[in-house]
Amino acid sequence: MRYGMVKMLLIGLCSLLGMNSCGAASNKTEETKNTNTEMNTDGKKLVVFFSHTGENYNVGYIEKGNTHIIADMVADAAGADIFEIVPEKGYPKDSYNECIDIAKKELQADVRPAIKGDVKVEDYDVIFIGYPNWWGNPPMCVYTFIEKHDWTGKTVIPFITHEGSGMGGTDRKIAAECKGANTLTGKGLAIQGKVAQENQAAAQKSVEKWLNNLGITK
Numbered sequence: 001m002r003y004g005m006v007k008m009l010l011i012g013l014c015s016l017l018g019m020n021s022c023g024a025a026s027n028k029t030e031e032t033k034n035t036n037t038e039m040n041t042d043g044k045k046l047v048v049f050f051s052h053t054g055e056n057y058n059v060g061y062i063e064k065g066n067t068h069i070i071a072d073m074v075a076d077a078a079g080a081d082i083f084e085i086v087p088e089k090g091y092p093k094d095s096y097n098e099c100i101d102i103a104k105k106e107l108q109a110d111v112r113p114a115i116k117g118d119v120k121v122e123d124y125d126v127i128f129i130g131y132p133n134w135w136g137n138p139p140m141c142v143y144t145f146i147e148k149h150d151w152t153g154k155t156v157i158p159f160i161t162h163e164g165s166g167m168g169g170t171d172r173k174i175a176a177e178c179k180g181a182n183t184l185t186g187k188g189l190a191i192q193g194k195v196a197q198e199n200q201a202a203a204q205k206s207v208e209k210w211l212n213n214l215g216i217t218k
């Protein structure tokens with residue numbers, strides 16, 4: 001019964017968002033299989049993330065975004081500095097539908113929205129990049145951030161929050177953007193946004209287990 005309801009919600013979300021990858025979706029926390037053989041996770045660490053506040057899918061109006069919650073957990077557990085990607089022109093907070101309209105137009109036009117501030121990625125060795133799943137992509141402003149920097153020799157570790165689509169191949173897109181980096185595709189963490197928002201003890205456990213498996217400590 002409970003599974004049926006969850007499935008219905010996912011199907012509803014897929015049609016609402018126009019997603020085409022829900023067959024492979026998971027609403028559970030997902031640690032994808034390891035595919036990289038090489039990884040250097042030592043050195044100075046940074047967490048970079050984008051997260052949307054306001055009306056969001058499945059969680060109502062939120063003051064702190066789902067990815068933001070996970071980003072704080074990762075930064076705390078890994079002893080990393082943290083930077084939030086904030087677009088100059090924010091997304092509407094009071095209407096989920098208006099937010100997705102704008103996001104969809106940005107994705108279709110493959111734009112690079114201007115962002116506020118910056119952090120010198122070049123000073124770090126390991127960079128976690130966190131974002132919500134927006135139709136199998138990070139929000140476009142994440143690409144704006146990535147394209148401003150030199151990723152040569154960095155270790156990049158993606159994490160994502162979602163409502164059914166999981167990592168959705170976004171880690172490969174991040175890898176393609178972060179030229180010259182060793183991006184840990186297949187080793188990123190995907191957590192359902194609702195879990196991040198409403199069951200932080202479970203989210204915390206997943207973050208710790210994931211970092212532990214990667215051999216990352218403070």
Ligand SMILES: Cc1cc2nc3c(=O)[nH]c(=O)nc-3n(C[C@H](O)[C@H](O)[C@H](O)COP(=O)(O)O)c2cc1C
Pocket residue numbers: 017019050051052053056057064065066067068099100103104131132133134135136161162163164165166192193194
């Ligand atoms: C514009 C938009 C598109 C979305 N597309 C998807 C999607 O394709 N698959 C999915 O599982 N969730 C999708 N979601 C849900 C978000 O990924 C999910 O709510 C996430 O946890 C939000 O994180 P945030 O609060 O950090 O922004 C979408 C949400 C928005 C606003």
